[in-house]
Amino acid sequence: MNWDWHYSGQVIPDLLDGLRVTIIATIFGYLIALVLGLVWALLRRSPSRVLNQAVRWVTEFIRSTPLLVQLFFIFYVLPAWGVTLGALTAGIVGLGVHYSTYTAEVYRAGIDDVPRGQWEASRALNLPRRRVWFAVILPQAVRRIIPTLGNYLIALFKDTPFLLGITVVELLGSAYDAGAHSLKYLEPITVAGLFFIAVSVVSSLALRRLEHRYATN
Amino acid sequence: MPPTDTTSPADPLPERAADGTPGKPPTRVPCGIKFEKVVKRFGDNVVLDHLNFEVAAGERVTLIGPSGSGKTTILRLLMTLEHPDGGIIRVGDDPLWHMERGGKLVKANERHLHEMRKRIGMVFQQFNLFPNMNVLRNLTEGPVHVLGLGKDEAVERARGLLDMIGLADKEDAHPTQLSGGQQQRVAIARALAMEPTVLLLDEVTSALDPELVVGVQDLLRDIAANTDVTMLCVTHEMGFAKDISNRVLMFDQGRIVEEGTPEAIFEDPEEDRTREFLSAILAT
Ligand SMILES: Nc1ncnc2c1ncn2[C@@H]1O[C@H](COP(=O)(O)OP(=O)(O)OP(=O)(O)O)[C@@H](O)[C@H]1O
Ligand SMILES: [Mg+2]
Numbered sequence: 373m374n375w376d377w378h379y380s381g382q383v384i385p386d387l388l389d390g391l392r393v394t395i396i397a398t399i400f401g402y403l404i405a406l407v408l409g410l411v412w413a414l415l416r417r418s419p420s421r422v423l424n425q426a427v428r429w430v431t432e433f434i435r436s437t438p439l440l441v442q443l444f445f446i447f448y449v450l451p452a453w454g455v456t457l458g459a460l461t462a463g464i465v466g467l468g469v470h471y472s473t474y475t476a477e478v479y480r481a482g483i484d485d486v487p488r489g490q491w492e493a494s495r496a497l498n499l500p501r502r503r504v505w506f507a508v509i510l511p512q513a514v515r516r517i518i519p520t521l522g523n524y525l526i527a528l529f530k531d532t533p534f535l536l537g538i539t540v541v542e543l544l545g546s547a548y549d550a551g552a553h554s555l556k557y558l559e560p561i562t563v564a565g566l567f568f569i570a571v572s573v574v575s576s577l578a579l580r581r582l583e584h585r586y587a588t589n
Numbered sequence: 590m591p592p593t594d595t596t597s598p599a600d601p602l603p604e605r606a607a608d609g610t611p612g613k614p615p616t617r618v619p620c621g622i623k624f625e626k627v628v629k630r631f632g633d634n635v636v637l638d639h640l641n642f643e644v645a646a647g648e649r650v651t652l653i654g655p656s657g658s659g660k661t662t663i664l665r666l667l668m669t670l671e672h673p674d675g676g677i678i679r680v681g682d683d684p685l686w687h688m689e690r691g692g693k694l695v696k697a698n699e700r701h702l703h704e705m706r707k708r709i710g711m712v713f714q715q716f717n718l719f720p721n722m723n724v725l726r727n728l729t730e731g732p733v734h735v736l737g738l739g740k741d742e743a744v745e746r747a748r749g750l751l752d753m754i755g756l757a758d759k760e761d762a763h764p765t766q767l768s769g770g771q772q773q774r775v776a777i778a779r780a781l782a783m784e785p786t787v788l789l790l791d792e793v794t795s796a797l798d799p800e801l802v803v804g805v806q807d808l809l810r811d812i813a814a815n816t817d818v819t820m821l822c823v824t825h826e827m828g829f830a831k832d833i834s835n836r837v838l839m840f841d842q843g844r845i846v847e848e849g850t851p852e853a854i855f856e857d858p859e860e861d862r863t864r865e866f867l868s869a870i871l872a873t
Contacts, residue, residue, distance in 0.1 A: 464682070482672040487717075489713060489715050489717035490717060490719065491717070491718060492668075492713065493713065493717035494671050495668070495669065495670060495706075495734065496706075496709075496710065496711040496780070496781075497730065497736045497779070498670050498703060498706040498707060498712075498731065498783070498784065499730065499731065499734060499735060500734060500735070502729070503734045507719075507722075507730065507734075508719055508721070511721040512720065512721050515721070548719070
């Protein structure tokens with residue numbers, strides 16, 4: 373089997389389209405994971421035992437079932453209940469919800485790490501609950517967990533090929549399609565792999581810098 | 590119903606009372622403190638067993654006593670960081686942890702606690718400044734978001750306080766860039782920015798390097814000399830306690846074993862327990 377440079381060049385535009393989909397899924401999925409994870413983490417601290425236990429079980433359940441099962445559920449089962457989502461949207465929601473159960477744990481650890489004195493000073497200053505969370509606790513918690521949250525961004529990115537399972541043509545899907553079309557898989561799959569590596573490396577470097585910035589001030 | 594203040598003398602700062610909605614306590618009226626049969630337990634450990642004592646408005650009282658005698662617990666109950674298991678705590682006539690409903694005292698709701706807390710400020714041993722905010726914002730956060738001051742007014746008040754504590758040039762610094770003594774002075778200013786009528790000080794110099802203690806103590810002497818704030822202070826520094834306090838309460842196992850003027854307690858204590866305690870701290 374010989375590497376065909378010309379053919380490699382030909383498949384690149386299609387792969388770039390796939391990469392675009394992968395990146396869209398990653399960014400929006402991650403945004404959902406960040407916001408929903410925070411919601412879970414805050415609900416876990418709710419004074420209502422029923423609520424925080426319910427959240428605990430739901431997130432535990434989601435975390436311990438495979439992502440692909442959840443994607444199938446959202447894309448193939450939900451329509452039976454009248455919730456029909458486009459493939460990419462379903463994929464984004466699936467990735468976001470799945471990863472929110474991980475980010476929730478990260479937030480929780482970050483919040484637990486904020487010294488008790490910060491809560492007590494907030495109470496002594498009589499700050500309203502919203503200010504305590506958003507001006508005092510979360511800024512300190514998030515700073516400590518940026519590296520861990522960043523790792524989940526990369527993990528989520530590497531899980532995007534699961535969207536193939538619900539017909540989304542993302543990066544790997546576009547490589548597969550190109551290969552199926554010409555019955556030559558080597559070049560498109562390899563190039564797709566290189567794209568994955570390139571994005572991972574670039575985002576790792578970006579994260580390292582972010583981490584460094586937050587560690588130093 | 591928020592607590593009402595029925596018996597206090599005229600507000601010394603009338604412009605602050607004018608903003609009060611009916612029933613809102615005028616925050617600048619000096620408040621006394623009263624513990625009535627207060628019980629506090631941690632599990633089986635009864636820390637305060639029907640404790641009674643009173644502090645007059647504007648009085649400066651120092652609490653001393655061996656480790657574990659309940660001094661911090663008393664301050665934390667007042668700051669609503671711990672809740673009592675029995676009895677009534679009053680701050681300026683109003684019960685702190687209870688409110689009146691149809692002539693009976695019931696457990697306070699968060700709103701009542703919020704109103705009552707406006708009367709009280711606390712400075713901690715470990716400063717507890719907000720490390721994610723600069724010095725100025727540490728001082729304006731409460732005035733803006735709790736007292737409802739405008740930004741400019743809060744900044745002006747904060748700058749006035751920074752001047753007073755000698756850190757006018759540090760408003761942009763972050764707490765970690767300050768020495769312990771500077772941090773503690775900022776923490777004191779942060780408490781004062783809320784214009785509390787009761788100030789609680791829990792061993793505020795004991796986490797400091799020896800050479801930084803004086804600056805903080807001088808500041809507190811100043812505050813004691815120039816304000817009418819009621820002070821409850823836990824300290825083992827006898828000279829300092831003499832300078833700022835009218836009265837010393839000696840605690841042991843959650844009970845007051847002796848009380849009197851600083852001179853009486855430190856120079857001529859009557860109880861053996863007090864004498865033992867004082868010689869123990871002199872020895873260290
Ligand atoms: N959060 C808590 N949980 C359990 N026990 C506690 C707690 N806080 C205080 N105690 C106990 O209550 C008692 C009184 O403690 P407190 O901190 O009020 O003493 P203190 O007089 O301030 O002592 P020190 O001089 O060491 O600061 C001690 O026996 C302590 O172990
Ligand atoms: Mg103590």
